[in-house]
Amino acid sequence: MSILPKFLYLFQTLPIHVTPSFFNTLRSLFGKFIWADKRPRVAFRLLTRPKHRGGLSTPHMEYYYVAALLLRLSDWSMSPPHKLWVPLEQKFLQVPIASAPWQTVSHTTICPTPHPTISPTLRLWRRYRHRLDLSPLPSPLTPITSNPDFLPGRQPSFLDIDYDGPYLTIQTCTVEGTLLPLEQLVPQRIPSPMEVYRYLQLKHFWSSLTAHQPYRSTLSPFENLCTQDPPPPHLLSLIYALLMAAEYPDLPSYTTKWEAETPPPLTERAWLDIFHITFHSSRDLKVQEMNYKLLSRWYLTPNRLALMHPGVSPDCWRCGLSRGTFIHIWWSCPFIVPYWEVVFTYVKEITSMEIPFTPQAALLHVVPLSPNRYIKSLMIHLFNSAKSLIPRHWRSESPPTIFEWIDQVSSVKEMEELHLSLENKYDIYFKTWYWWSDFVMKHRKDNPEAIARSHERRAISPVFPSETELAD
Ligand SMILES: [Zn+2]
DSSP states (O other): OTTHHHHHHHHHHOOOOOOHHHHHHHHHHHHHHHHTTSOOSSOHHHHHSOGGGTSOOOOOHHHHHHHHHHHHHHHHHOSSOSSTHHHHHHTTOSSOGGGGGGOSSOHHHHSOSOOTTHHHHHHHHHHHHHHTTSSOSSOTTOBSTTOTTSGGGOSSOSTTOOOSSSSOBGGGGEETTEEOOHHHHSTTSOOOHHHHHHHHHHHHHHHHHTSSSOOOSSOOHHHHHHHOSSOOTTHHHHHHHHHHHHHOOSOOTHHHHHHHHSOSOOOHHHHHHHHHHHHTSOSOHHHHHHHHHHHTTOSOOHHHHHHHSTTSOOBOTTTSSSBOOHHIIIIIOTTTHHHHHHHHHHHHHHHOOOOOOOHHHHHHOOOSSOHHHHHHSHHHHHHHHHHHHHHHTTTOSSOOOHHHHHHHHHHHHHHHHHHHHHTTOHHHHHHHHHHHHHHHHHHHTTOHHHHHHHHHHHHHOSSOOOHHHHHO
8 A cells, every 4th residue: 555654654753642533534444445435345354464364464554553653662772872852752751761661660650741752652552562462571671770660779770780771671680580699690799788688679579570470581572673773674564563463363263164164174384375375376466366265255155145135045056955155166066076076187187296186275275285386386377277267157057167277277378478478487487387288289189169269379379389399
């Protein structure tokens, strides 16, 4: 979306409080644009879910706003500050600005006067920190010095411990998740009674921090991002990706429906591969769209239509013998099984690979090839073409024919030829499509209609190999 950079510019230059109603209005406007004022067919949560997690990666504007504000935590953490505005904001805080996100007291204690940019940032951080588990308590970045919650540490120095940065963190005083003994904290001298007393206070503070949750010795991914100096490139996108990953930790709900209809269940890794293949299944966006609609079970089957419109028959349009469930229409209908059988036979003949005759292989790209190899193979085009014909016969009593399939694959071949010849990648084109050309030639003799269509294509095809070339 070209509008996204405009919003990101505003969110970053004006890091102020924005009401939830603003984002509700934006969401509604986006919805109207995407669905052309019609009823949405895909839930907002599925639209905004990242593609690699089975969604469509539509920008989630509220999370982009949160990411833009949390990006400021990284600017606050730099010592010395990289941005000129950081020392200005420091003037409004009672503690070092780098320590502000990790303080254990309320944000009004560290910033007593409401501030138009600091207060919304701290409020938002506190809310999303816990909601999305971005930095579980206690954090290794919790301050020991300049911490209003730890009275002996209010001074900038504690037990004369050396530390980098603007404040002493609890991470500096621990090793492998436990508090260092006093002798190791002050190794150069015999501790005075006052130092022993201070250490006991620190021990008490440590106990109160770890009373409910165990201490983790490593930084969370979010803490790591925020404290890297210099910050990693594209930090806003990285934070947004982290927020999305935390918001959508599970697989989308349609995976459960697939698993109920096509056992056995697939592993999470297998699903992630399916998502990857779906969005790289073809350079043709229509094929990608078809694959995603199939994956997300977009198509309205008789079974679903009957639920939406009482009085409509839930039975299959083709055979009329069984309920028109998703898997019946796409795979197990007795009228479509012969089509798939021929497709699988031809796929084996063309690729010399035995593919298990399963709906997962035909519909979900679960084949005995690595995702990257499958994406580059001829096989993916063969299955994509076979699937793409089923919606063309939607609500029809007749299933697709194998001639239509051959025709469809041939038109995909033409497009691939055009693209690859423009990119001067003839070698890839011939390597991928040689066995298809060979297969078409072998079957021409039995099918005059296909021969005629193939000759038409050869007439306009600049790089289609001649029969003698192929024979050689
Ligand atoms: Zn049927």
